[in-house]
Amino acid sequence: MSDKRVLSGIQPTGNLHLGNYLGAIKNFVAMQNEFKCFFMLADLHALTVKTDPKVLKENILNTAATFLAAGLKSNKSTIFCQSQINSHTDLAWILNCIARVGWLNRMTQFKEKAGSNKENASIGLYTYPILMAADILIYKATHVPVGDDQKQHLELCRDIALKFNNDYKNNYFTLPEAIIPKSVSRIMSLRNGTKKMSKSEESDLSRINLTDTKDVISQKIKKAKTDNDTINEKIFDKESKRYEAQNLIKIYSNLKSETHDKVLKDYNGKTFIDFKKDLSDLVIEEIIPISNMIKKYRNDDKELINILINGSMVANDIAEKTIFEIKKIVGLA
Numbered sequence: 001m002s003d004k005r006v007l008s009g010i011q012p013t014g015n016l017h018l019g020n021y022l023g024a025i026k027n028f029v030a031m032q033n034e035f036k037c038f039f040m041l042a043d044l045h046a047l048t049v050k051t052d053p054k055v056l057k058e059n060i061l062n063t064a065a066t067f068l069a070a071g072l073k074s075n076k077s078t079i080f081c082q083s084q085i086n087s088h089t090d091l092a093w094i095l096n097c098i099a100r101v102g103w104l105n106r107m108t109q110f111k112e113k114a115g116s117n118k119e120n121a122s123i124g125l126y127t128y129p130i131l132m133a134a135d136i137l138i139y140k141a142t143h144v145p146v147g148d149d150q151k152q153h154l155e156l157c158r159d160i161a162l163k164f165n166n167d168y169k170n171n172y173f174t175l176p177e178a179i180i181p182k183s184v185s186r187i188m189s190l191r192n193g194t195k196k197m198s199k200s201e202e203s204d205l206s207r208i209n210l211t212d213t214k215d216v217i218s219q220k221i222k223k224a225k226t227d228n229d230t231i232n233e234k235i236f237d238k239e240s241k242r243y244e245a246q247n248l249i250k251i252y253s254n255l256k257s258e259t260h261d262k263v264l265k266d267y268n269g270k271t272f273i274d275f276k277k278d279l280s281d282l283v284i285e286e287i288i289p290i291s292n293m294i295k296k297y298r299n300d301d302k303e304l305i306n307i308l309i310n311g312s313m314v315a316n317d318i319a320e321k322t323i324f325e326i327k328k329i330v331g332l333a
């Protein structure tokens with residue numbers, strides 16, 4: 001196994017969807033055979049917006065079940081809850097004192113999530129990328145698999161690590177690299193090809209949840225917005241603006257492991273009615289086994305809880321060593 005270290009996280013806030021799967025989880029599963037991996041339920045991040053405690057508890061177990069159902073193995077990856085490792089928040093405070101207000105003010109995700117009423121957003125939502133940097137740096141992760149929407153947060157993490165190294169005149173942190181899947185870095189809503197598929201979007205028709213049934217998946221794909229034009233090789237041209245069509249082709253080519261060109265060639269001249277039927281079959285083939293396994297894992301919460309406790313113990317040992325070293329560097333130990 002290489003000495004590369006992978007860390008990533010997902011907020012346990014509602015049903016995970018095809019965007020989370022293709023943009024992140026599928027990559028996690030592929031990486032666990034090659035690298036030392038840490039996969040985390042970002043439950044502290046989930047508190048940045050109003051959350052019902054009972055719902056959060058359920059979502060934590062659902063997300064853990066989804067990790068395992070998608071193929072993460074507790075004997076290969078360390079799977080744990082962020083909130084169980086106190087060093088994340090200890091380091092986040094130290095990094096709060098390194099990061100600059102101007103840097104955070106540039107974060108586009110805060111602007112999107114806070115919407116027009118920024119003054120009323122939680123401070124946690126504002127400083128969330130700093131906690132994310134702490135999550136990564138506490139394990140000295142070298143690689144961070146994420147979707148495109150997290151790219152800016154990864155750049156911020158590198159800036160914070162670099163400033164820490166400069167301020168304390170050492171090379172303590174290696175700068176982590178984002179691993180972003182090329183063609184499925186941003187899966188878009190099935191209702192609007194200019195908006196990303198998201199857990200928080202009101203319409204359930206906008207996303208394929210990893211717990212959807214066969215019938216629901218085919219209905220959602222049937223109803224997915226497209227245009228009246230046929231499929232042709234110009235779909236990805238900038239001027240075409242066929243965003244919904246591009247999104248469906250990207251999903252298809254990822255699931256079929258084929259290039260966009262090959263897919264466009266195979267369906268050249270056909271309508272989206274034919275294409276959607278085949279896309280539906282592919283999505284069902286990939287998602288239904290995961291959906292069945294999620295149910296199976298949720299039948300035995302004890303096993304899930306044990307996996308999370310064991311993961312926390314492994315993670316805690318590493319995180320405690322790091323925070324001790326950092327406290328020595330900054331003069332707190």
Ligand code: TYM
Pocket residue numbers: 007008009010011012019020021022023024042045131132133135136144145146147148149150184185186187188196197198
């Ligand atoms: P979260 O929970 O919003 O999303 C989890 C992962 O799914 C990816 N993703 C997508 N990828 C492609 N298309 C989409 N439509 C789509 N929607 C979501 C996200 O890019 C992400 O990789 N802050 C993070 C969680 C986090 C974290 C970390 C990640 C906390 N600490 C440390 C990496 C490292 C978040 O809210 O992800």
